Amino acid sequence: MLDKPKPTTADIVKKCEDLFTDLSFAAAREWKEEKPGRIVVGFLPYYAPRELVHAAGGLPLGIFGGGDQLEVIHGDAYYQSYICRIPRSTIELGVTGRLDFVDGMMFPSICDVIRNLSGMWKIMFPTKGSRYIDLPHNFVDDLGGEFYRSELKETCDWLSGMTGRPITDDAIRASIAVFNENRRLIREIYQLRSDQPWNVPSSELYVLLRAGMVIPVEDHNRILREYLDSVREQTRPMKDNSRVVICGMFCEQPPLNLIKSIELSGCYIVDDDFILVTRWENSDVRLEGDPLANLASAYLHDSKSTPPKYEPDEAKKGLYLVDSVRKNRAEGVIFAMTSFCDPGLLERPILQSVLKKHGIPQIAFKYAENSGQMQPIREQAGTFADSIKLWSGA
Amino acid sequence: MKEQIQSSSPTAPPTEGVRQETKSAVKDAFADAWLAKERGAKICYTYVLGPIELLRSFDIHLVFPEISSAQMAAKKTALPYIQKAEDYGYAADTCSYVTADVGLYLSDMKHPLGRVPTPDLVLNDTLCNTYYKWSEITQDFHKCPIFTLDHPVRMARKNYPYDLEALYREDRAYVVDQIERLIATCEQLTGQKFDMDRFRANLDLANRMGALWCEIIDKTRNRPSPFDAVLEGYNYMGGATTLKGTEEGVVYLEKIKGDIDQRIEMGVGPVPEEKFRLLWMSAPCYPYFRKIPEMFHKAGAVFVYTPQFMQPTRGTYRMQQYDLSRPLESYAECLMDYFHARNPRKPPQWSMGWVGGGGEIDNQLQLMEHFGADGIVYHAIKSCRMNSGSLADFREHVSRRGVSILMLESDIADPRFFSEAQTRNRIDAFMEGLAEKKLLRSQSVGHA
Numbered sequence: 001m002l003d004k005p006k007p008t009t010a011d012i013v014k015k016c017e018d019l020f021t022d023l024s025f026a027a028a029r030e031w032k033e034e035k036p037g038r039i040v041v042g043f044l045p046y047y048a049p050r051e052l053v054h055a056a057g058g059l060p061l062g063i064f065g066g067g068d069q070l071e072v073i074h075g076d077a078y079y080q081s082y083i084c085r086i087p088r089s090t091i092e093l094g095v096t097g098r099l100d101f102v103d104g105m106m107f108p109s110i111c112d113v114i115r116n117l118s119g120m121w122k123i124m125f126p127t128k129g130s131r132y133i134d135l136p137h138n139f140v141d142d143l144g145g146e147f148y149r150s151e152l153k154e155t156c157d158w159l160s161g162m163t164g165r166p167i168t169d170d171a172i173r174a175s176i177a178v179f180n181e182n183r184r185l186i187r188e189i190y191q192l193r194s195d196q197p198w199n200v201p202s203s204e205l206y207v208l209l210r211a212g213m214v215i216p217v218e219d220h221n222r223i224l225r226e227y228l229d230s231v232r233e234q235t236r237p238m239k240d241n242s243r244v245v246i247c248g249m250f251c252e253q254p255p256l257n258l259i260k261s262i263e264l265s266g267c268y269i270v271d272d273d274f275i276l277v278t279r280w281e282n283s284d285v286r287l288e289g290d291p292l293a294n295l296a297s298a299y300l301h302d303s304k305s306t307p308p309k310y311e312p313d314e315a316k317k318g319l320y321l322v323d324s325v326r327k328n329r330a331e332g333v334i335f336a337m338t339s340f341c342d343p344g345l346l347e348r349p350i351l352q353s354v355l356k357k358h359g360i361p362q363i364a365f366k367y368a369e370n371s372g373q374m375q376p377i378r379e380q381a382g383t384f385a386d387s388i389k390l391w392s393g394a
Numbered sequence: 395m396k397e398q399i400q401s402s403s404p405t406a407p408p409t410e411g412v413r414q415e416t417k418s419a420v421k422d423a424f425a426d427a428w429l430a431k432e433r434g435a436k437i438c439y440t441y442v443l444g445p446i447e448l449l450r451s452f453d454i455h456l457v458f459p460e461i462s463s464a465q466m467a468a469k470k471t472a473l474p475y476i477q478k479a480e481d482y483g484y485a486a487d488t489c490s491y492v493t494a495d496v497g498l499y500l501s502d503m504k505h506p507l508g509r510v511p512t513p514d515l516v517l518n519d520t521l522c523n524t525y526y527k528w529s530e531i532t533q534d535f536h537k538c539p540i541f542t543l544d545h546p547v548r549m550a551r552k553n554y555p556y557d558l559e560a561l562y563r564e565d566r567a568y569v570v571d572q573i574e575r576l577i578a579t580c581e582q583l584t585g586q587k588f589d590m591d592r593f594r595a596n597l598d599l600a601n602r603m604g605a606l607w608c609e610i611i612d613k614t615r616n617r618p619s620p621f622d623a624v625l626e627g628y629n630y631m632g633g634a635t636t637l638k639g640t641e642e643g644v645v646y647l648e649k650i651k652g653d654i655d656q657r658i659e660m661g662v663g664p665v666p667e668e669k670f671r672l673l674w675m676s677a678p679c680y681p682y683f684r685k686i687p688e689m690f691h692k693a694g695a696v697f698v699y700t701p702q703f704m705q706p707t708r709g710t711y712r713m714q715q716y717d718l719s720r721p722l723e724s725y726a727e728c729l730m731d732y733f734h735a736r737n738p739r740k741p742p743q744w745s746m747g748w749v750g751g752g753g754e755i756d757n758q759l760q761l762m763e764h765f766g767a768d769g770i771v772y773h774a775i776k777s778c779r780m781n782s783g784s785l786a787d788f789r790e791h792v793s794r795r796g797v798s799i800l801m802l803e804s805d806i807a808d809p810r811f812f813s814e815a816q817t818r819n820r821i822d823a824f825m826e827g828l829a830e831k832k833l834l835r836s837q838s839v840g841h842a
C-alpha cells in the first residue's frame with residue numbers, strides 16, 4: 001500500500017483557511033453528528049477553559065465574530081452606533097441560524113459589551129446555555145485562586161447539566177494533557193517564526209490558529225505537527241523586513257488582509273496577541289493533584305499579559321511588551337486596536353509610555369473586523385518599517 | 395452645579411435649602427479634600443459604588459473621579475480636558491469620564507471647581523471593566539497604590555444544577571476576606587486602628603440615608619410628579635453619593651424630602667401641566683444636562699424614574715439595609731449583590747446596565763406600572779458600554795410588549811457626541827407619537 005503523500009505547506013494553509021472562513025461551521029457540525037450525545041460549546045475571545053468542555057466530551061468552538069465576509073444585517077439592530085463589531089456579527093451568526101447546533105456559549109469577562117452579550121444571548125436564545133465566565137482580578141491563591149476554582153467547578157456543573165454526565169478529575173487531567181500538547185506545538189511554531197519569520201508568514205500562522213478554533217484539539221495537533229514538518233523542509237527567500245510585535249488583536253479579529261498588508265509593507269511580525277486562548281498559559285499546566293486548582297493557578301501565575309487583563313503589580317505594567325520585543329529581537333511595536341475597544345484603547349497610552357521609556361519605536365492605528373481599505377494601513381506600516389531601517393538604532 | 399438644581403418651572407416652590415446643601419456637598423468637595431489633607435487625612439479615589447462607609451471610618455477623604463468628570467461636563471468645561479487626553483494618546487471612542495480625568499491629570503489637577511489633591515490610594519472595584527483600567531491609569535500618573543475589590547459576577551443561573559445559596563456563601567467569604575485585607579491596608583495607610591463601632595455607626599447612617607432615599611424616589615408616583623428624575627434627581631443623587639454614610643447626608647436627604655413634600659402639598663411639579671410620565675434609562679448627557687429634559691418638558695413630559703437611582707442604596711434591593719449585628723458580612727453582601735444571581739431583583743427596580751437575562755424585561759414593565767409611565771427613553775451613551783451596551787437589544791424586546799420607546803444617543807461628558815437638531819427632531823416625533831397613542835386610547839375607552 002502506498003503511503004499517503006505528505007501535505008505541503010500550501011495544502012495545510014488552504015485547509016486551515018477553508019476551515020476558518022466557513023461560517024456554517026461544517027466541520028464542527030459533522031463532528032457533532034458523528035456520535036449521538038456530543039455537545040458543542042462556543043466561546044468568545046480572549047480566554048476560556050476549553051479543557052473543561054473537552055473533558056465533558058464536547059467540542060469547544062471558538063466564535064470569533066463574522067469577519068469581513070459576513071454582512072451584518074440583523075446584528076446592527078441590537079446595538080447602537082458606539083459599539084465594536086464583534087458582538088454585532090456574533091448576534092448575526094446566532095440569528096441567522098449558523099450557531100443552531102451549538103448547545104451553549106461561554107462569554108469571558110473581557111469587557112462590558114461581552115458581559116452584557118452573555119445576558120442578551122439568554123434572552124435571544126432561551127433554549128441554549130449561556131455562561132458568563134468571571135475571571136478573577138485578585139491574584140492571591142487563597143482568594144482569587146479559590147474564587148476561580150469555584151467558577152471552574154461551576155462551569156463543570158453547567159457542562160454536566162448538558163451532557164447528563166459528571167466530569168471526573170481524570171478526564172480533566174487527560175484534557176489538560178492534550179491541550180498542553182497543543183500549546184507546546186503552538187509555542188514551537190511561534191519560536192520558529194521568531195527565528196525564521198520569512199519561513200513562517202504570520203498570515204499562515206494566523207489561519208493555523210483560527211482553524212484550531214473549529215475542530216477537535218487532537219486534529220489541530222496533527223495539523224500543527226504537519227505544518228512544522230512541512231515548513232522546516234522548505235526555505236523561502238529572506239527579505240530585508242523590519243521585525244515588529246503586534247499588540248491589540250486579542251478580541252475582535254483582524255481581516256486576514258490586514259495581517260498580509262502589514263507583512264507586505266515590509267514588516268516581519270515576530271510576536272502578536274492573535275487567538276490568545278491557544279497559548280494563554282506560558283508553560284504546561286500541571287497534571288498532578290487537583291486539576292481545577294491547577295488550571296486556576298496557571299491562570300493566576302503563568303498566563304499571558306494582555307490589555308484586558310488586570311495587572312496588580314505596577315512595576316510589571318507593560319513590561320511584557322518590552323520583554324517580547326527583547327526576546328524576539330523586534331525593532332518596534334504596532335498597536336492595532338479595534339475601534340470602540342475600551343480595554344485596548346484605555347491600555348494603549350500606558351503601554352506606549354512604557355515603550356517610550358525603553359526607546360522602542362511604535363505606531364498605532366485602529367481597525368474593525370470588516371475593515372476593507374488596506375492601503376492606508378500598508379502605507380503607515382511601510383513608513384514605520386522604513387523609518388526603523390533608516391533611523392532606528394535598534 | 396448651581397443652575398442644575400433650580401426647579402425647572404416657576405410653578406415649583408423654592409429649593410434654596412437643597413441647593414445650598416448640594417453645593418456644599420459637591421461643589422466644595424475639592425476644597426474640603428485639601429482641608430482634610432492639611433489635617434493629615436489620606437486621600438482615596440473611589441468609584442460611586444465603592445466601600446465608602448468603610449473608608450470613611452478611617453477618616454480617609456474620598457474623591458470620586460466619576461463625579462469630578464460629570465462636574466466638568468455639566469459645567470461645559472470637559473472638552474478641553476478630553477482633548478488634552480486625546481493629544482496624549484487616548485482615543486475619542488473610549489469612556490469620556492476617563493479621558494476627562496486624564497485631562498485633569500495633565501492639567502496640574504486644576505479642575506473648574508478647584509484644584510484636586512492627588513490620591514494616596516485608589517480603590518478599584520470590578521463593577522465595570524473600565525474601572526480597573528481607569529485605576530491603572532490613575533496609578534500610572536500618580537504612582538499610588540491600588541486596592542482592588544473583586545466582586546464575583548453571577549448571572550441569573552436559576553436553571554443550572556448547583557446550590558446557589560452555597561455558592562453565595564462562598565462568594566461572600568471571598569468578599570469578606572478582601573474587606574479584611576482592605577481594613578489592614580487602611581490601617582497601614584492611616585496609622586489608625588479599625589474601629590468596628592465607628593464603622594457600624596457609618597452603616598447605620600447609610601441605612602437611614604437609604605431609607606430616606608427610597609422614600610424620595612417613590613414620591614414621583616404622585617401626580618403631578620414633584621420633581622424630574624433626571625433634572626433634579628441626578629443632583630439629589632450626586633449629593634447623596636458624596637455624603638454617603640454621614641450625618642450631613644441624613645440632613646441633606648431630610649431637606650430634600652421636606653422640599654418635595656411641600657411641592658406635593660402644593661400640587662406642583664416640574665412642568666405647568668403634566669401630560670406624560672417617562673422612565674429614563676442610563677445616565678444623563680451632562681454637557682446638555684438641562685437641555686434634553688427641557689425638550690421633553692416642552693411637551694408636558696416629566697421623567698419619573700431612572701434605574702440609576704439605585705446607586706445611593708448600592709444598586710441592589712430597594713430598601714436594602716446593612717445588618718448591624720454582622721457588619722462585615724452584611725457589607726460584603728451589599729457590595730456583591732448587584733451582580734449576584736441570588737439578588738431577586740424585586741420590582742420596582744432595574745439594575746443599571748446589567749443584563750442577567752430575561753428578568754430585566756419584566757422588571758422594566760413593572761417599573762412602567764409602578765410609576766404609571768407612558769414610555770421609556772433609552773439614552774445610549776458612547777462612553778459607557780455597561781450601561782448602554784444592551785439598550786438597542788432591550789428596545790427590540792420591550793417594544794414588542796407594547797411599550798413606547800425612544801432611543802437617544804449622546805455621551806455623558808463629551809459634547810461632540812450630541813446633536814441638538816437631531817435630538818430635538820427625535821424627541822418631537824416621539825412625543826407626537828405618544829400624544830396620538832394617548833388620544834387613540836382615550837377614544838377607544840370613550841367608545842367602550
